[in-house]
Amino acid sequence: MDKPVAALRKLPSVDEVLRSDALAGSVAQFGRTSAVAAVRAVLAEARKRGGAGDVAAFAREAAAQLEAEAQPNLKPVFNLTGTVLHTNLGRALIAESAIEAAIIAMRNAVALEFDLGGGRRGERDELVRDLLCELTGAEDATIVNNNAAAVLLVLNTFAKGKDAIVSRGELIEIGGAFRMPDIMSRAGAKLREIGTTNRTHKKDYVGALSDKSGLILKVHTSNYRIEGFTKEVGARELAALAHEHKVPLVNDLGSGTLVDLTRFGLKHEPTVAEAVAEGADLVTFSGDKLLGGPQTGFIVGRKALIEKLNKNPMKRALRVDKIRLAMIEATLRLYRDPDRLAEKLPTYRLLARPLKDMHEVARRVVPVLQDRLGAVFKVTTVPCAGQVGSGALPVETLPSLAVSISLEGRGGGRRLTALSNTLRKLPVPVVGRIEKDALLFDLRCLENVDGFLANLATLKAPEAG
Numbered sequence: 331m332d333k334p335v336a337a338l339r340k341l342p343s344v345d346e347v348l349r350s351d352a353l354a355g356s357v358a359q360f361g362r363t364s365a366v367a368a369v370r371a372v373l374a375e376a377r378k379r380g381g382a383g384d385v386a387a388f389a390r391e392a393a394a395q396l397e398a399e400a401q402p403n404l405k406p407v408f409n410l411t412g413t414v415l416h417t418n419l420g421r422a423l424i425a426e427s428a429i430e431a432a433i434i435a436m437r438n439a440v441a442l443e444f445d446l447g448g449g450r451r452g453e454r455d456e457l458v459r460d461l462l463c464e465l466t467g468a469e470d471a472t473i474v475n476n477n478a479a480a481v482l483l484v485l486n487t488f489a490k491g492k493d494a495i496v497s498r499g500e501l502i503e504i505g506g507a508f509r510m511p512d513i514m515s516r517a518g519a520k521l522r523e524i525g526t527t528n529r530t531h532k533k534d535y536v537g538a539l540s541d542k543s544g545l546i547l548k549v550h551t552s553n554y555r556i557e558g559f560t561k562e563v564g565a566r567e568l569a570a571l572a573h574e575h576k577v578p579l580v581n582d583l584g585s586g587t588l589v590d591l592t593r594f595g596l597k598h599e600p601t602v603a604e605a606v607a608e609g610a611d612l613v614t615f616s617g618d619k620l621l622g623g624p625q626t627g628f629i630v631g632r633k634a635l636i637e638k639l640n641k642n643p644m645k646r647a648l649r650v651d652k653i654r655l656a657m658i659e660a661t662l663r664l665y666r667d668p669d670r671l672a673e674k675l676p677t678y679r680l681l682a683r684p685l686k687d688m689h690e691v692a693r694r695v696v697p698v699l700q701d702r703l704g705a706v707f708k709v710t711t712v713p714c715a716g717q718v719g720s721g722a723l724p725v726e727t728l729p730s731l732a733v734s735i736s737l738e739g740r741g742g743g744r745r746l747t748a749l750s751n752t753l754r755k756l757p758v759p760v761v762g763r764i765e766k767d768a769l770l771f772d773l774r775c776l777e778n779v780d781g782f783l784a785n786l787a788t789l790k791a792p793e794a795g
């Protein structure tokens with residue numbers, strides 16, 4: 331009974347701790363309000379424990395708490411997962427020219443919706459419309475928050491209260507609750523699914539077309555492939571059919587690349603220009619997948635249809651801000667010089683990165699990791715298979731090189747998991763993957779090797795048991 335009371339008496343006042351030398355730097359750095367709150371929290375915690383302590387110890391504790399609170403919640407990480415466009419790690423890295431453009435747009439008033447020639451109100455989409463038309467061959471273009479929004483806006487504009495005809499083989503789920511049937515119902519469109527999972531014929535489309543049809547939707551099955559006994563109706567044939575029945579053909583390309591990927595040693599993915607040339611009236615695609623820009627949804631196609639999209643009040647709720655527009659414009663400009671894309675656009679720089687680069691990185695990283703982890707862990711390099719990510723080229727793999735960390739003997743699995751957790755708690759978290767009995771760090775996306783090695787300075791291998 332006596333003991334906690336005695337301890338309580340020993341707790342210093344908030345003011346005493348605040349005035350202590352050990353906290354002076356933190357008060358100056360984080361401000362008095364935060365410092366008072368931290369000291370109160372530390373003292374309240376001590377009171378609960380019934381513990382005592384001296385002023386300097388409480389001050390140090392409060393300083394540590396302030397420091398921890400000041401860490402941003404959105405942290406940079408080393409993406410060593412082998413997936414270049416990792417949705418959970420933020421997809422595409424932005425090109426330097428786009429970053430500069432974003433900074434200028436953030437710091438300044440900009441002519442966002444202002445026609446500098448006539449001094450009148452302008453349209454924000456005008457800023458990138460010509461570039462998009464040039465790069466895709468489309469008549470017109472508009473942009474929204476992301477590709478999910480693009481699909482939603484198209485469905486709501488042309489199929490509200492009408493049928494949206496789509497093959498059962500293309501009723502995709504992208505992840506993060508983007509399911510085509512759900513988007514349809516939210517858009518007010520009636521899903522008219524036709525054909526079967528593996529085979530859909532022209533006669534299925536013909537049978538579904540009626541005066542209730544709003545549009546035909548073709549969806550690029552971006553994150554899976556149906557192989558074997560399959561049949562789909564090509565875009566050209568579908569376009570002819572749609573036009574015969576006076577409904578638009580919409581092609582949701584998903585990733586939608588603007589260049590032929592074979593340039594970078596990858597397999598061909600349908601380009602936006604190809605989809606336009608095949609006769610789609612509208613094509614939708616993402617900004618932060620293979621295009622390598624910020625999160626955006628692009629819709630390109632016929633002028634009369636784009637005008638209708640722009641008049642839908644939903645467009646206002648889905649529009650992008652000046653910062654993103656600045657980034658989009660700068661990113662699209664890079665495509666005017668496709669020969670230097672791999673140099674200027676991080677997405678293609680990483681996708682096209684030669685294996686010898688990864689070997690070079692491994693040569694520097696392996697000995698340091700081995701040294702920090704000690705001889706119980708075996709650090710080697712192994713060939714591995716990475717991927718593009720974000721649903722592009724889902725069955726293609728990128729031949730890559732990984733640092734592999736493994737352990738001999740029993741209980742190795744638990745220690746590897748522990749090590750993986752430890753690495754995710756470093757100042758710059760390192761994210762890899764556990765495959766079979768090894769922790770793998772794919773080196774394709776490791777460019778800042780000095781930063782990576784410096785980050786390992788505080789790494790301690792987890793103990794056994």
Ligand SMILES: *Cc1c(COP(=O)(O)O)cnc(C)c1O
Pocket residue numbers: 476477478479481502504508549550551552553582583584585615616617618626627720721
């Ligand atoms: C990724 C994808 C979407 C969603 O795009 P976001 O930009 O992530 O909103 C829609 N359709 C397809 C086919 C996709 O691959």
